[in-house]
Amino acid sequence: MAGESSKESIVRASSQFDPGALLRRPMVIPCLLIVILMILGETASPGFASPGQIIKLLTLAALMGIVAAGQNLVILGGREGIDLSVGAIISFGAVIAGNIMQGANSMVAPAILGAAGAGLGIGILNGIGVTILRIPPLVMTLGMMGVVQGALVAMTRGIPSGNAAPVLADFITQPVLAGIPGILFVWIGVGFFMAWLLSRTAFGYRIYAIGTNQRAARLTGVSVWRMRIGLFGLSGFFAGLTSVFVLGYTGNSFIGVGDQYMLPSIIAVVLGGTPLSGGQGSYTGTMAGAFLLVILQSILITLQMEEFGRQIVFGVTLLVLMLFYGRQHRLRV
Amino acid sequence: MNRDTGISTVSAFLRWVDLARRPYLPAIAVTLLLFMLNGFLQPKTLRPVSIVADISTYLPMILLAVGQTYVVLASDIDLSVGSIISLVNVVTVSVMAALGGSLGAIIAGIFVGIAVGIVCGAFNGFCVAVLRFQPIVSTFASGIVFAGIALWILPAAGLAAPDAYWETYGENVAGIPFVLWILAAMGIAVAVIAQLVFARSLLAVGGNIQSAYQSGLPVARLRVRAYILCGLFSALSALCLTGDTASGDPLLGAKMTLGSVAAVVLGGTALSGGRGNPLGSIFGAVILGLIGSVVFFAGVPFEYQNLVQGLIVLAALAGGVTVARR
Amino acid sequence: MGVLEVKGVNKHFGAVVALESAELEVKRGEVHVLIGSNGSGKSTLCKIIAGSVIPDAGEIRIEGTVTAINRPQDATQAGIGVFYQELSLVPQLSVAENLLLAALPRKGPGLVDRAAIRRRAEALVEPFAEVTGDGFALEALVQDLRSDQRQILEVLKVLATEARIIIFDEPTSSLDKRQVTVFFDLVRELRDSGRAIIFISHRMDEIFEIGDRVTVLRDGRSVECLRLAETDQDTLVQHMVGSLIAPVSAGQHQARDDYDDTLLSVENLCAHRLDGVSFELRRGEILGFGGLHGQGQSLALRILFGAEPATAGEIQLTGSSRRPSKPADAIRKGLAYLSGDRNRDGVLLTRPILENLVAADLTKHKRFFLYPQRLIRKISPVVDRLKMRFSGFSAPISSLSGGNQQKAVIGRWLTIQPDILLMDDPTKGIDLHSKTDLYQIMRELAAEGVSIILYSSEDAELLGIADRILVFNGGRIVQQLEGTQLTAFNLYQAAYGVTA
Numbered sequence A: 001m002a003g004e005s006s007k008e009s010i011v012r013a014s015s016q017f018d019p020g021a022l023l024r025r026p027m028v029i030p031c032l033l034i035v036i037l038m039i040l041g042e043t044a045s046p047g048f049a050s051p052g053q054i055i056k057l058l059t060l061a062a063l064m065g066i067v068a069a070g071q072n073l074v075i076l077g078g079r080e081g082i083d084l085s086v087g088a089i090i091s092f093g094a095v096i097a098g099n100i101m102q103g104a105n106s107m108v109a110p111a112i113l114g115a116a117g118a119g120l121g122i123g124i125l126n127g128i129g130v131t132i133l134r135i136p137p138l139v140m141t142l143g144m145m146g147v148v149q150g151a152l153v154a155m156t157r158g159i160p161s162g163n164a165a166p167v168l169a170d171f172i173t174q175p176v177l178a179g180i181p182g183i184l185f186v187w188i189g190v191g192f193f194m195a196w197l198l199s200r201t202a203f204g205y206r207i208y209a210i211g212t213n214q215r216a217a218r219l220t221g222v223s224v225w226r227m228r229i230g231l232f233g234l235s236g237f238f239a240g241l242t243s244v245f246v247l248g249y250t251g252n253s254f255i256g257v258g259d260q261y262m263l264p265s266i267i268a269v270v271l272g273g274t275p276l277s278g279g280q281g282s283y284t285g286t287m288a289g290a291f292l293l294v295i296l297q298s299i300l301i302t303l304q305m306e307e308f309g310r311q312i313v314f315g316v317t318l319l320v321l322m323l324f325y326g327r328q329h330r331l332r333v
Numbered sequence B: 001m002n003r004d005t006g007i008s009t010v011s012a013f014l015r016w017v018d019l020a021r022r023p024y025l026p027a028i029a030v031t032l033l034l035f036m037l038n039g040f041l042q043p044k045t046l047r048p049v050s051i052v053a054d055i056s057t058y059l060p061m062i063l064l065a066v067g068q069t070y071v072v073l074a075s076d077i078d079l080s081v082g083s084i085i086s087l088v089n090v091v092t093v094s095v096m097a098a099l100g101g102s103l104g105a106i107i108a109g110i111f112v113g114i115a116v117g118i119v120c121g122a123f124n125g126f127c128v129a130v131l132r133f134q135p136i137v138s139t140f141a142s143g144i145v146f147a148g149i150a151l152w153i154l155p156a157a158g159l160a161a162p163d164a165y166w167e168t169y170g171e172n173v174a175g176i177p178f179v180l181w182i183l184a185a186m187g188i189a190v191a192v193i194a195q196l197v198f199a200r201s202l203l204a205v206g207g208n209i210q211s212a213y214q215s216g217l218p219v220a221r222l223r224v225r226a227y228i229l230c231g232l233f234s235a236l237s238a239l240c241l242t243g244d245t246a247s248g249d250p251l252l253g254a255k256m257t258l259g260s261v262a263a264v265v266l267g268g269t270a271l272s273g274g275r276g277n278p279l280g281s282i283f284g285a286v287i288l289g290l291i292g293s294v295v296f297f298a299g300v301p302f303e304y305q306n307l308v309q310g311l312i313v314l315a316a317l318a319g320g321v322t323v324a325r326r
Numbered sequence C: 001m002g003v004l005e006v007k008g009v010n011k012h013f014g015a016v017v018a019l020e021s022a023e024l025e026v027k028r029g030e031v032h033v034l035i036g037s038n039g040s041g042k043s044t045l046c047k048i049i050a051g052s053v054i055p056d057a058g059e060i061r062i063e064g065t066v067t068a069i070n071r072p073q074d075a076t077q078a079g080i081g082v083f084y085q086e087l088s089l090v091p092q093l094s095v096a097e098n099l100l101l102a103a104l105p106r107k108g109p110g111l112v113d114r115a116a117i118r119r120r121a122e123a124l125v126e127p128f129a130e131v132t133g134d135g136f137a138l139e140a141l142v143q144d145l146r147s148d149q150r151q152i153l154e155v156l157k158v159l160a161t162e163a164r165i166i167i168f169d170e171p172t173s174s175l176d177k178r179q180v181t182v183f184f185d186l187v188r189e190l191r192d193s194g195r196a197i198i199f200i201s202h203r204m205d206e207i208f209e210i211g212d213r214v215t216v217l218r219d220g221r222s223v224e225c226l227r228l229a230e231t232d233q234d235t236l237v238q239h240m241v242g243s244l245i246a247p248v249s250a251g252q253h254q255a256r257d258d259y260d261d262t263l264l265s266v267e268n269l270c271a272h273r274l275d276g277v278s279f280e281l282r283r284g285e286i287l288g289f290g291g292l293h294g295q296g297q298s299l300a301l302r303i304l305f306g307a308e309p310a311t312a313g314e315i316q317l318t319g320s321s322r323r324p325s326k327p328a329d330a331i332r333k334g335l336a337y338l339s340g341d342r343n344r345d346g347v348l349l350t351r352p353i354l355e356n357l358v359a360a361d362l363t364k365h366k367r368f369f370l371y372p373q374r375l376i377r378k379i380s381p382v383v384d385r386l387k388m389r390f391s392g393f394s395a396p397i398s399s400l401s402g403g404n405q406q407k408a409v410i411g412r413w414l415t416i417q418p419d420i421l422l423m424d425d426p427t428k429g430i431d432l433h434s435k436t437d438l439y440q441i442m443r444e445l446a447a448e449g450v451s452i453i454l455y456s457s458e459d460a461e462l463l464g465i466a467d468r469i470l471v472f473n474g475g476r477i478v479q480q481l482e483g484t485q486l487t488a489f490n491l492y493q494a495a496y497g498v499t500a
Helices: A002-013 A025-044 A051-076 A086-101 A105-131 A137-156 A166-173 A182-200 A202-212 A214-219 A224-250 A259-271 A283-302 A307-325 B003-016 B025-041 B048-073 B081-098 B103-130 B135-153 B163-170 B178-194 B197-207 B209-214 B219-245 B256-266 B278-297 B302-324 C042-050 C072-077 C095-099 C114-132 C147-160 C177-192 C204-210 C233-241 C297-304 C327-332 C342-346 C353-364 C372-385 C402-415 C432-447 C459-465 C488-496
Strands: A175-177 C004-013 C016-026 C031-035 C057-062 C080-083 C165-169 C196-200 C213-218 C221-227 C262-271 C274-282 C286-290 C312-317 C335-339 C420-424 C451-455 C468-473 C476-482
Touching: A025 A283, A051 A086, A051 A182, A051 A202, A051 A224, A051 A259, A051 A283, A086 A105, A086 A137, A086 A224, A086 A259, A105 A137, A105 A166, A105 A224, A137 B256, A137 B302, A166 A182, A166 A224, A175 A182, A182 A202, A182 A224, A182 A283, A202 A214, A202 A224, A202 C353, A214 A224, A214 C342, A259 A283, A259 A307, A283 A307, A307 B135, B025 B278, B048 B081, B048 B178, B048 B197, B048 B219, B048 B256, B048 B278, B081 B103, B081 B135, B081 B219, B081 B256, B103 B135, B103 B163, B103 B219, B163 B178, B163 B219, B178 B197, B178 B219, B178 B278, B197 B209, B197 B219, B209 B219, B256 B278, B256 B302, B278 B302, C004 C042, C016 C031, C016 C042, C016 C196, C016 C213, C031 C042, C031 C177, C031 C204, C042 C057, C042 C072, C042 C080, C042 C165, C042 C196, C072 C080, C080 C147, C095 C114, C095 C147, C114 C147, C147 C165, C147 C177, C177 C196, C177 C204, C204 C233, C213 C233, C221 C233, C233 C488, C262 C297, C274 C297, C274 C451, C274 C476, C286 C297, C286 C432, C286 C459, C286 C488, C297 C335, C297 C420, C297 C451, C327 C335, C327 C353, C335 C342, C335 C402, C342 C402, C353 C372, C353 C402, C372 C402, C402 C432, C432 C451, C432 C459, C459 C488, C468 C488, C476 C488
Parallel strands: C016 C221, C031 C196, C031 C213, C080 C165, C165 C196, C286 C451, C286 C468, C335 C420, C420 C451
Antiparallel strands: C004 C016, C004 C057, C213 C221, C262 C274, C262 C312, C468 C476
16 A cells, blocks of 8 residues: 555656656647647748758757746746746847957856846846735836846947857857757756756755745745745846857847747747646746747748737737636636 | 814815825825926926927827726736737728828728727737636737737838828817817816726725625626726827827837836826726826936936836836835 | 524535534524534534525525525525625725625716715614714725724625625624624614524623524534523533534543653733733643634644744743744744645645655755655655555645545654644544544654644544643633543533633
8 A cells, every 4th residue: 555655656756757747748739739830831841840940940949948947937936927027138138248258259158157147136136026025027027127128228329239259159050969059958958957956956846836835835934035036036047048049149139139039938838838827837848838939930931921920829829828727716706 | 273273174184185095196296296306407398388298298108007097996907008009000090091091081090990999908808807817918918919910900110190180189279289188088088987886896896806796796897898998098099199100100009018007006006906096097107207308308318218217117116016005 | 483494404515514404493583693613514504594505405494485595696685694704895995885885876877876875875874873983984995994893884784785684603703892782782773673683603691692592503413492591501501512422533532740841831922813822832742722713723823833923922942932933943943833724724736745745844954955765765654654545656646535635744744753743723624534543643643752732623622632721712721621621511611701
């Protein structure tokens, strides 16, 4: 009975990743959609699903996926957690990184530190606003987005500046090993890091706890406010990190380069199985969600759907998702 | 006048200043302060001509903030208002252009624009109150859709509005600037709405939705109506903006959403619902405009203006949320 | 024939039987008291009459006619009005508006008819003008009223629906003596005007002051219906107690007088609803908190655990004289807190059993890196001890039965090997088998030197397992029972405030 199952569980839990978790429903949907869209894309435009193309798509997905990691953490923490400032942070970080680097290979590391550090700081400010001032996350991060955009204008006077170092650009766009660009290895690394964080650390357990039942979590001794500040800080950090890679991808920064990452980061998280209410979900799902979004975007371009069509599709997608993920309780008497 | 009369006058005054009943009082005070500061920094702004010009600039945000207030009072929120503005603007200008720019075309354009605003509001209300979507993400998403539709109808800015339209907007009618007529009409509308049972019921929904439901109030219908009202005011805001810019621009309203929320909070309305007044939001919108003006006239370097404004707005949000929570 | 007759009502919630063949008959123009210990079914019966709970069986007759009450609206239409303890007022609206919220008078196209509101509100309020006190203007906002004024407003709100049968569920809980007198005048007015009043209260002297007849419920059955003028407090208590069969699982408690040391000393603990609680806890003792629900027992436990603030008082734990400032603090000082409301306070419902079990352990040992194998090895003995039945540690805890879920939460606390275990009504809604297991574990723990403070709303359980019981009433400890004093009768007397 209980004794036997303890031993069984010991065997099962000692494997690094529970294979059962991967097959859980949330992952199946995005993967299925990916396959379907790939077939669609290949039919509409042969060569769509060629290895070279797929690598390109994955590269874009990596950029989206890394910032989505931070968004994932914030949403997992529950209580309407969301971070709308990530787009602005990416724009901001790209300018900072570009200016530190100025095209010099030797300055890549400081650039990364600078951008990620700036993101971390902004994220922590978001966290403080949400916990101590009790401003709803949406309002707080929306306001912060305005501030960061204003700071961006102040810094650059509207003129894009800064340059990516060649080694960075190569890292993103050129193959490093087995025809795979370095950025993908970074993304895989982020994937492992997130899996480890969420399943092998007390911090990870606590994220799920506060996202599931904040009261109960508090009664087990979790410091809820400290956790939330940490989550928003991490979101800012990942956005800052992404900004460096985005800079490498585009070569030099243009104002507002990060804006297009904000909404997709949210959708990728939701598509990957993390409900907007938090408390459950995994980053591997988000990775699939990011890839799915990139393919969707790409198909819309291939089908020659213009900006407005893509916007409408995105908005409608989110609304349809809400049918399954985001409904509130009925009023009871 | 003896001590007792003095004391009773003071206590009568204190009762009148009851923030629960008149949550807009701090906003009025701040408005006056900013106005005087603005006048001090740049005396030319005190001329009637300047004041009218300012009102004309602030009017779209004022209308937007009023609309947002009704939704917030019911403890919901509408983050699609900026996109509704873009959509209404684009539709209106397109209709007016398609019908030839005559007076009839203008009137048709206006009606269609208002209808579009109402439909958008109804859609939002349906998603939030009937489908029970979370208001924040739902209206955010529908805003994306509205903005996309706007882009579809008018892919690039620049379609001109008929001359008659924007000329009338900038001129005097019966000796009084047109915008002041609009302001007055809006004031009357807000006052009338405040007298409706609907307004009190909205407060009940936002204040204690469970009690409202148990008392038999048609909660879902009330929330939908609030969103429709918000869509309507957004449409009116778009019409005024069109009068100002004289053209169609699919990205017109993008930045205004955050401003409308900030104006509502600055006006003393609680984001949690059940407490507040559209009158406060009117002053909140004016405060936003005056902040920009003060920042400009204070000689803040051009590149820092956005940042300073953003910081002030964020601080105001923090302050508003803290003060509204009692 | 009564204006309200309830017959043969059955109701169960899951495995728990709340009502069985319950009966009630209330006449016009009387105050009919409903009395019974915790879990006797009083509230459930009233909820059934009010339409917010649907019975499994039974019938309700109003003026002799069988009436189906499936929703609150049906009850309102039948003339039944309920006064709830949870205030159903909108704070931002005025007195008059709250009174008439269900149907605000309007004129023209939906405009507020201020004059009509004023007239109708005045008509409602006028008869009770002496009761309301100052500051009760029709235009006053509810958020500015005192709590007793709000209660009165609640009553007036019920009257506004023209109810002929009114249910009062513990209406005097936030009133002081003077306000109660005034409130009772209002109730008498209502009675004399021909309404039927059902009155639930746990204050004996109030029951005898205001009531005409009383129905006693015990274990979900209507045991007795008496005229209050023809009976006394002791008789009522006897009826409530009945012949108390202690559940087999609770077993015998052995009184000990050889406790080693005092582990915990509480002095003059005060909070919003706690009025100077002082006691000591010795090693290996099972201390019971008794009394009716909501008298401060849960609050005291939560304050001890650092989960709620106290306004005054000292808590001395061996090794520390500072009050635990937050749960993490309490956990590291050797305390554990088990809540009876496991869905709200205990269970992380969608998370795996493993995460639920180790939650407190992570705090106590300040862990960061986790090794699931080690964690499982640590919690396996606890799981076996609790005889939990489950499929695997990675299964979500929602896959367990209620009893096993609660066992998992208990397991969470056993894992940290606490010195003091605070149990806040832990067996609510749990099957008998699991309860028995739990009692056994409690005794074992006490024998091992763990001290337990147990609040239970089930008096039989408390009597069966506690070495000593502190009876709470109105936020303070009114009686300490130990040894031969541990009888149901004494417990009820103290709980109901019956002066011996």
